[in-house]
Amino acid sequence: MIRVVFPFPQVRDGCCCSMGLISFQILLKYRGQGIAIYLFISYYFEMVGKQKSCCSNRGNRLSKIKEMEIPDSIREELEELGGFDALADRIPQRQDLEEKSRIYHALSDPLRLTILYLLKDQPLCVCVIKKFVRIADSKLSYHLAILKESGLITGEYQGNWIIYSLTTAGKPFVR
Numbered sequence: 001m002i003r004v005v006f007p008f009p010q011v012r013d014g015c016c017c018s019m020g021l022i023s024f025q026i027l028l029k030y031r032g033q034g035i036a037i038y039l040f041i042s043y044y045f046e047m048v049g050k051q052k053s054c055c056s057n058r059g060n061r062l063s064k065i066k067e068m069e070i071p072d073s074i075r076e077e078l079e080e081l082g083g084f085d086a087l088a089d090r091i092p093q094r095q096d097l098e099e100k101s102r103i104y105h106a107l108s109d110p111l112r113l114t115i116l117y118l119l120k121d122q123p124l125c126v127c128v129i130k131k132f133v134r135i136a137d138s139k140l141s142y143h144l145a146i147l148k149e150s151g152l153i154t155g156e157y158q159g160n161w162i163i164y165s166l167t168t169a170g171k172p173f174v175r
Contacts, residue, residue: 099151106150107173111135112143116166119153120174123165 070078081087092100106112111133118129130140144164147153152170155162166174 102150103152103169106146106152109143109146112147113174115143115147115164116152116170116174119164119166119170123156123163125161125163129164 078084078087091097107116114133115129118124118132126137126140126144129144130137133140133143135143144153144155147170148155151167152173153164154167155164157163
């Protein structure tokens with residue numbers, strides 16, 4: 001494995017703002033040994049960079065508003081808010097962000113929105129949904145699975161049929 005020395009002070013401090021550029025520079029310089037360099041960069045920024053990152057709430061880097069170059073109006077508002085730590089506390093937990101991301105992903109496709117609007121007034125079987133969306137069974141199954149995984153619809157077996165309906169989480173999106 002090649003030993004890579006980082007001549008940039010930002011990397012020695014673990015600043016995440018320059019990690020992408022530096023990773024790219026390293027990969028260009030040592031592209032022949034790509035896998036070894038990739039693994040090294042991944043390890044460095046995943047393990048070492050997390051502990052020293054300016055964007056994490058570890059250490060006391062978040063609370064040092066006065067040391068950063070930011071506009072005075074932003075600095076004053078941040079200080080009134082309680083600093084970087086208070087701003088970081090307003091970000092929801094990772095699990096909540098992932099759940100919202102799944103919902104927004106499900107809502108990002110017009111076809112899936114069409115399915116939600118079809119289910120707005122009553123539960124429907126796949127046959128009726130298919131008549132309106134006019135796509136292959138496999139594609140319809142894929143889109144229904146995404147809506148189910150996001151918790152926006154539910155499918156209930158009734159004999160040989162699966163009857164889909166909106167969940168309480170799905171109803172606010174089709175008012």
